[in-house]
Amino acid sequence: HVLLVFAKEDSQSNGFCWACEKANFRCSVARTPESALECFMDKQHDLVIIDHRHSRHFDAEALCRVGAGSMCDTVFIVCPQRFVENSNMMACYNELLQLEHGEVRAQVKLRAGNAIFMALDQSQEAIEITSEDQVIQYVNPAYESIMGYQPGELLGKEIIEVPKSEKNKPDLLETINSCIRKGKEWQGIYYAKKKNGDSVQQNVKITPVIGQGGSQRRHSSMARIHSMTIEAPITKVINIINAAQESSPMPVAEALDRVLEILRTTELYSPQLGTKDEDPHTNDLVGGLMTDGLRRLSGNEYIFSTKQPHHIPSHLTTPLSLNDIPPRIAQTMENEDSWDFDIFNLEAATMKRPLTFLGLKIFSRFGVCEFLNCPEATLRSWLQVIEANYHSTNSYHNSSHAADVLHATAYFLCKERVKQSLDPIDEVAALIAATVHDVDHPGRTNSFLCNAGSELAILYNDTAVLESHHAALAFQITTRDDKCNIFKNMERNEYRTLRQAIIDMVLATEMTKHFEHVNKFVNSINKPLAAGNGDEESVKSILTSPENRILVKRMLIKCADISNPCRPQELCIEWAGRISEEYFAQTDEEKRQGLPVVMPVFDRNTCSIPKSQISFIDYFITDMFDAWDAFADLPNLMQHLDNNFKYWKGLDERKLHSLRPHPE
Ligand SMILES: *[C@@H]1O[C@H](CO)[C@@H](O)[C@H](O)[C@H]1NC(C)=O
Numbered sequence: 001h002v003l004l005v006f007a008k009e010d011s012q013s014n015g016f017c018w019a020c021e022k023a024n025f026r027c028s029v030a031r032t033p034e035s036a037l038e039c040f041m042d043k044q045h046d047l048v049i050i051d052h053r054h055s056r057h058f059d060a061e062a063l064c065r066v067g068a069g070s071m072c073d074t075v076f077i078v079c080p081q082r083f084v085e086n087s088n089m090m091a092c093y094n095e096l097l098q099l100e101h102g103e104v105r106a107q108v109k110l111r112a113g114n115a116i117f118m119a120l121d122q123s124q125e126a127i128e129i130t131s132e133d134q135v136i137q138y139v140n141p142a143y144e145s146i147m148g149y150q151p152g153e154l155l156g157k158e159i160i161e162v163p164k165s166e167k168n169k170p171d172l173l174e175t176i177n178s179c180i181r182k183g184k185e186w187q188g189i190y191y192a193k194k195k196n197g198d199s200v201q202q203n204v205k206i207t208p209v210i211g212q213g214g215s216q217r218r219h220s221s222m223a224r225i226h227s228m229t230i231e232a233p234i235t236k237v238i239n240i241i242n243a244a245q246e247s248s249p250m251p252v253a254e255a256l257d258r259v260l261e262i263l264r265t266t267e268l269y270s271p272q273l274g275t276k277d278e279d280p281h282t283n284d285l286v287g288g289l290m291t292d293g294l295r296r297l298s299g300n301e302y303i304f305s306t307k308q309p310h311h312i313p314s315h316l317t318t319p320l321s322l323n324d325i326p327p328r329i330a331q332t333m334e335n336e337d338s339w340d341f342d343i344f345n346l347e348a349a350t351m352k353r354p355l356t357f358l359g360l361k362i363f364s365r366f367g368v369c370e371f372l373n374c375p376e377a378t379l380r381s382w383l384q385v386i387e388a389n390y391h392s393t394n395s396y397h398n399s400s401h402a403a404d405v406l407h408a409t410a411y412f413l414c415k416e417r418v419k420q421s422l423d424p425i426d427e428v429a430a431l432i433a434a435t436v437h438d439v440d441h442p443g444r445t446n447s448f449l450c451n452a453g454s455e456l457a458i459l460y461n462d463t464a465v466l467e468s469h470h471a472a473l474a475f476q477i478t479t480r481d482d483k484c485n486i487f488k489n490m491e492r493n494e495y496r497t498l499r500q501a502i503i504d505m506v507l508a509t510e511m512t513k514h515f516e517h518v519n520k521f522v523n524s525i526n527k528p529l530a531a532g533n534g535d536e537e538s539v540k541s542i543l544t545s546p547e548n549r550i551l552v553k554r555m556l557i558k559c560a561d562i563s564n565p566c567r568p569q570e571l572c573i574e575w576a577g578r579i580s581e582e583y584f585a586q587t588d589e590e591k592r593q594g595l596p597v598v599m600p601v602f603d604r605n606t607c608s609i610p611k612s613q614i615s616f617i618d619y620f621i622t623d624m625f626d627a628w629d630a631f632a633d634l635p636n637l638m639q640h641l642d643n644n645f646k647y648w649k650g651l652d653e654r655k656l657h658s659l660r661p662h663p664e
């Protein structure tokens with residue numbers, strides 16, 4: 001039962017109210033010290049939270065003293081003046097849970113304390129409790145009568161002062177003490193000396209008390225008053241475990257120690273690869289895609305082929321509007337809303353400008369210009385300048401890949417579950433993010449750029465180098481010139497929200513965070529959806545919370561980005577050929593420049609493409625698409641994935657290294 005003492009209703013008090021409701025705590029609110037006291041005397045709450053951010057409202061500490069004087073077991077929490085306001089409901093909820101597991105539980109235990117001592121007093125067994133420095137704190141009446149002491153006579157004495165029997169082996173005390181120091185229990189025969197000098201043989205059990213009472217790790221609620229700032233969730237988790245540890249038996253506490261050790265490391269979501277007997281393809285992919293290289297600078301500057309962002313090449317004839325798209329091109333885009341749409345046809349028909357044309361069609365289908373309040377001409381220029389900044393010389397990361405990811409994104413956005421979860425602004429963000437997500441990609445991996453000490457790696461501190469660059473450059477070239485600034489007419493706040501969402505999605509395509517994104521999605525969305533009773537309200541609240549919408553968007557663009565293995569077989573094979581070629585070219589260059597070879601299996605002389613595809617699917621694709629399919633329902637993709645996997649397996653079983661059984 002919680003009492004909130006807040007002079008005024010504000011977002012902070014509302015946050016706590018809501019959190020109480022969510023946690024199923026009863027909650028009362030008082031606005032003045034008098035009503036607080038009255039309410040408190042009546043109900044004796046377990047937890048009182050007093051708003052002390054504005055000291056002029058009331059004297060919180062006086063209120064605490066009165067409350068504490070009433071001899072109850074309540075935990076008082078005062079939000080001090082420097083309390084970091086956080087009305088975020090989840091933050092309040094976490095705070096409450098932490099209080100419940102910490103201070104409130106401890107108080108409940110203390111309440112049982114009296115009863116426990118009553119029971120000890122009645123026990124027939126002799127019981128003695130000492131402090132860490134061996135001062136006797138308690139003996140029960142049975143102890144006193146067996147040993148022949150007066151009630152209370154032993155209290156406060158040091159054990160050393162109590163006479164010992166000579167019948168014990170000389171080293172027995174040392175044995176016992178060293179056992180206790182290690183936190184272990186000792187049990188055995190011990191001769192105790194009565195007050196009158198007689199020795200009695202006793203079967204003794206000595207138990208060290210670790211944690212509560214033993215070591216002084218318990219925080220008082222007063223200490224807490226000064227430390228109550230909203231902390232990071234991981235700190236809260238660690239605190240909750242710490243609190244639980246204090247009252248847990250040894251084996252549990254030890255297990256929790258190991259848990260804490262794991263939690264304190266940052267790589268929470270990446271599985272640990274046993275490096276030795278793992279498949280070399282997986283190892284290379286992980287090394288190549290999920291690390292930032294060896295973080296060893298070779299002194300070799302890697303120079304970008306494009307140092308200046310491209311402007312719209314003037315020689316390209318551009319369509320005037322959607323209606324002016326040449327019929328031949330329009331025809332290749334007729335089924336662009338189907339998953340099996342052939343992007344390579346479009347690539348050929350548009351003379352390597354698939355992104356501009358497909359972008360025009362898809363953005364108009366989703367009403368992006370209306371949403372952004374921008375003329376179609378601006379969108380057209382924007383698509384052209386973005387496409388011009390993709391390197392047509394890359395065999396994989398050119399604008400065809402961007403168009404492909406845009407296509408997959410648009411397809412996913414039409415799925416029922418996704419539509420339920422996302423707002424129009426999320427859809428627009430997703431389409432823009434897909435369009436720009438690899439802009440100015442140099443055709444080399446992050447690890448390569450870091451190893452080569454490239455300008456970009458230096459600029460971005462070897463972290464998420466490419467993804468940071470794609471996001472930053474996209475906004476630079478968009479806002480540099482009004483002609484292509486699709487954001488120009490947006491209201492400032494809406495622009496900020498949109499920009500944030502685009503950046504978040506582009507950064508989510510970085511593979512070092514792959515498992516983090518997938519696991520968060522599964523834990524926060526798929527599991528709660530599967531566990532819920534399926535009623536409309538609860539589904540909606542899972543799908544539309546701001547945190548979860550971010551997770552859906554990340555998962556969406558990640559799946560779109562690496563959906564090649566879920567495409568129809570011919571398309572899947574073509575993409576596999578292109579990515580392999582790009583990796584081969586990187587290995588060639590690494591050898592030429594004497595750089596570390598990041599992915600040695602991608603050597604054009606020895607590589608088995610089927611094996612590399614199998615590893616990629618096993619390691620990155622299967623779990624992710626299982627989760628995405630469970631959410632968005634994509635049976636056709638899963639069927640393609642299955643076919644393609646079997647196709648690569650078939651080649652591999654025949655020991656073929658090429659893309660096709662009979663390479664031309
Ligand atoms: C992308 O690269 C492939 C070679 O792998 C090439 O055939 C294609 O035309 C390129 N696409 C664009 C838009 O540059």
Ligand SMILES: *[C@@H]1O[C@H](CO)[C@@H](O)[C@H](O)[C@H]1NC(C)=O
Nearest residue numbers: 457458459460461462463468
């Ligand atoms: C790189 O690291 C430096 C030094 O820690 C820091 O000042 C700078 O902001 C970082 N840059 C980026 C892009 O993270």
